[in-house]
Amino acid sequence: MSDQRHDTRFDRFVDSYAERTKGMRVSAVRALFAVANRPEIVSLAGGMPNIKDLPLESIASSMGQMVAENGTQVMQYGSGQGELQLREQILDVMALEGIQAHPDDIVITAGSQQGLDLVTRIFCDPGDVILAESPSYVGALGTFLSYQAEVVHVAGDDDGLDPEALRETSRRLKAEGKRIKFLYTIPNYSNPSGVTQPLERRRQVLEVCEAEQILLVEDNPYGLLSLDADPVPAMRSLDQNVIYLGSFSKTFAPGFRVGWVLAPHAVREKLVLAQESATLCPPVFSQFAVSNYLSNHDWKHQITVFKDMYRERRDAMLEELAEHMPDGATWTKPAGGFFVWVTLPEGIDSQAMLPRGVDARVAFVPGAAFYADGGGARNVRLSYCFPTADRIRLGVQRFADVIRNELEVMSIFGVHVSPTHLRRAPGPGPNLS
Numbered sequence: 001m002s003d004q005r006h007d008t009r010f011d012r013f014v015d016s017y018a019e020r021t022k023g024m025r026v027s028a029v030r031a032l033f034a035v036a037n038r039p040e041i042v043s044l045a046g047g048m049p050n051i052k053d054l055p056l057e058s059i060a061s062s063m064g065q066m067v068a069e070n071g072t073q074v075m076q077y078g079s080g081q082g083e084l085q086l087r088e089q090i091l092d093v094m095a096l097e098g099i100q101a102h103p104d105d106i107v108i109t110a111g112s113q114q115g116l117d118l119v120t121r122i123f124c125d126p127g128d129v130i131l132a133e134s135p136s137y138v139g140a141l142g143t144f145l146s147y148q149a150e151v152v153h154v155a156g157d158d159d160g161l162d163p164e165a166l167r168e169t170s171r172r173l174k175a176e177g178k179r180i181k182f183l184y185t186i187p188n189y190s191n192p193s194g195v196t197q198p199l200e201r202r203r204q205v206l207e208v209c210e211a212e213q214i215l216l217v218e219d220n221p222y223g224l225l226s227l228d229a230d231p232v233p234a235m236r237s238l239d240q241n242v243i244y245l246g247s248f249s250k251t252f253a254p255g256f257r258v259g260w261v262l263a264p265h266a267v268r269e270k271l272v273l274a275q276e277s278a279t280l281c282p283p284v285f286s287q288f289a290v291s292n293y294l295s296n297h298d299w300k301h302q303i304t305v306f307k308d309m310y311r312e313r314r315d316a317m318l319e320e321l322a323e324h325m326p327d328g329a330t331w332t333k334p335a336g337g338f339f340v341w342v343t344l345p346e347g348i349d350s351q352a353m354l355p356r357g358v359d360a361r362v363a364f365v366p367g368a369a370f371y372a373d374g375g376g377a378r379n380v381r382l383s384y385c386f387p388t389a390d391r392i393r394l395g396v397q398r399f400a401d402v403i404r405n406e407l408e409v410m411s412i413f414g415v416h417v418s419p420t421h422l423r424r425a426p427g428p429g430p431n432l433s
Contacts, residue, residue, distance in 0.1 A: 020126070023145035042395030044317075044382040045363040047191065047338050051253050053305050055297065062296045063289055070288070078284035080276035081268075082108025082260070086291040090260055093294075094246065097223050098237035101262055107271045108282040112221055112247040112259035116184075117143050118278070119217060119243060119261065122270045123181045124149045129173055131183040133161055135341070135370035135379070137191045137219065140184055144372070149181070151372035158332075160197035161185060163204040170212040182215040182243075187235055188223040189337025192370045192381035196335055199232055206239050221247040221259075222337035224303050227311040229335065236262060243267060248290050250338075251303055256286040310338070316389035317382065320396035326404050331382075338385040341367075344378045348406050351377065356405065362398035 037043070066074060081087075087103035094101060109115040116139070124130065126148035132140065134153035144151050152173065155165040166183070173180055185205070187197040197205070209216045218235045226232075236244040247259040261271055275282065293299060317340055321331055328345030344350060350366035357364055367379025382399070384392055 020146060020148050023148055041358065041361045041363050042387060042391050042398060043363040044384070044387070044392070044395045044399065045365050046386060047383050048386045049250050049254060049306075049338075050309060050386055053309055054253065054302065058297065059293060062292055066288060066292045074285050074288040076284060078281045078287070080281050081272050082106065082282050083284070083287045083291065086258075086287045086294075087260070089291060089294045090246065093224075093251075094234070094236075094244075094262070097220075097231050098233035099244070099262070100237070105262055105265055105268050107261045107263070107268060107275060108287055109259045109261060109275065110279065110282055111249060111254070111257045112219060112245040112261075113139055113143070114257075114278075114282075115245045115259050115261040116140055116217075116219065118271050118274045119182075119245075119263075120144060120147050120149065122267075122274050123215070127179075128181045129178045130181055131166070131169065131214070132372070133185055133190060133193075135192055135367065135376055136184065136372075137186060138365075138369045140219070141370070141372050144184075150178070153371065153373055153375070154183070156193075156195070158195065159201045160187060160190065160195050161201070161205050163201070163208045166205060166208045166214075167212065170208070170214060180212075180214055182217050183209060184217045184219065185235075186219045186222075188220055188232065189225065189334050189339070191222070191337070192339050192365070192367075193341040194332045194334030194337055194339045195341075196232065202232070202235050202238060206235060206242075210239075215241070215243065217243045217245065219245045221245075221250050224251055225307055225310060225338075226336040227307055227314060227334075240264065251306065252290060252293060252299070256289055257283060258286050258290045307336075310336075310385060313384040313387070313389050313392055314340075316392045317384040317396055320393045321400075324397050324400035326400065326407060328407075329403065338383050340382045340384065342380040342382060344380065344403060345407060346378070347410055348403065349377050350380045353402060353406055357399065357402045360398045360402050362395045362402065364399060 084103060086108060087106040090106055091101060091103060109118065120143050124147050128149050130144050130149045130151050131154050132151050134155055136153065141151060152169060154161055154169050156162050170180060187202060189196055206216065216235065216239070220234060223231055223234060234244065236242040241264055244262040245259065246262065248256065249259070263271060314334065318333060321340070326345060329342060331340050331342045334340060351368055354364070354366055365381040367376030367381065368374070370376055370381065387395060
């Protein structure tokens with residue numbers, strides 16, 4: 001009998017995977033879907049837009065006509081750069097934020113997520129540094145790590161990225177011999193923080209990028225969903241060297257997976273080559289569907305409808321937070337977008353608290369998901385885009401009770417907690433029905 005050892009493995013291919021797969025990680029938001037979709041749970045976790053307010057019957061009719069009249073074109077292969085008609089229409093969309101461009105410098109992608117992947121692919125080698133806001137979008141962090149880039153967070157404040165922190169971080173990394181490939185930022189109603197960079201702050205960040213020779217990648221899925229004022233001019237409108245990522249997922253429908261990259265001409269050429277090697281061409285039917293919607297429907301009015309709906313939901317969340325959260329908790333007050341960023345009382349770990357939240361029938365995203373360096377333990381991202389205002393109110397009440405229970409446990413087991421933390425804010429208790 002042979003005494004050779006035979007180990008059993010769950011994955012027989014474990015030794016064959018590329019080194020870069022070690023950087024792949026499960027999205028904390030996607031991991032919550034199975035739980036958050038249970039009807040008894042109020043989900044304040046996902047960033048799914050509410051598309052019920054779209055004129056679905058009218059859209060169905062116009063798209064049916066599109067297929068009947070042009071089916072052989074809209075269901076065929078297309079250009080690796082994307083359909084010209086849609087690229088021309090995107091110019092009108094970006095013009096609302098002050099961007100002037102040429103359709104030749106636009107590359108259509110399968111959502112802005114693929115645009116982010118393509119940009120990272122053409123710029124980053126293993127070990128290169130990407131600068132990112134603190135906190136930053138979980139989907140971006142996953143992409144960066146999958147390409148074996150090192151993510152370094154840049155500190156910010158109530159106005160977003162801190163220009164001086166950006167300058168100091170850049171100089172420190174260069175002194176260490178690191179190669180910075182680009183700065184990634186969501187300047188409008190950031191995911192997850194909800195913070196918006198004012199116009200002057202944007203200019204300051206761009207000045208630092210120019211001085212430090214840092215490429216800036218502007219991700220802007222929420223820019224037109226300003227709830228209190230006109231949109232702030234995009235960073236791309238201030239500097240033609242900015243790479244701009246756009247999407248129809250938040251202003252039309254995410255299921256079509258149509259986004260775009262606006263880039264300097266030389267970068268555009270590389271993006272098209274990367275797109276062709278990844279997909280041959282972006283989804284043609286989806287492009288024509290979006291183009292049909294832009295041509296045959298009042299899409300600007302529809303954005304106003306969305307804004308009115310999201311404003312009601314945001315206000316419901318902020319009102320409930322103010323009424324029910326215990327002392328020691330703070331949160332952002334977004335002027336648009338989908339998210340509120342909560343800082344919990346000292347001593348509470350949001351990841352450890354999540355199972356108790358699910359038991360209390362409320363779902364949220366722990367803050368650690370939005371950091372590449374282990375930060376965010378005291379933070380939570382709450383989303384107000386999908387639940388109705390009444391469900392949001394109920395969810396926040398449950399969420400506040402979970403925090404209060406955590407504080408009570410800490411007090412019982414001798415962790416120092418100020419008595420004021422345990423005080424329930426004025427107002428009725430949560431209705432758990």
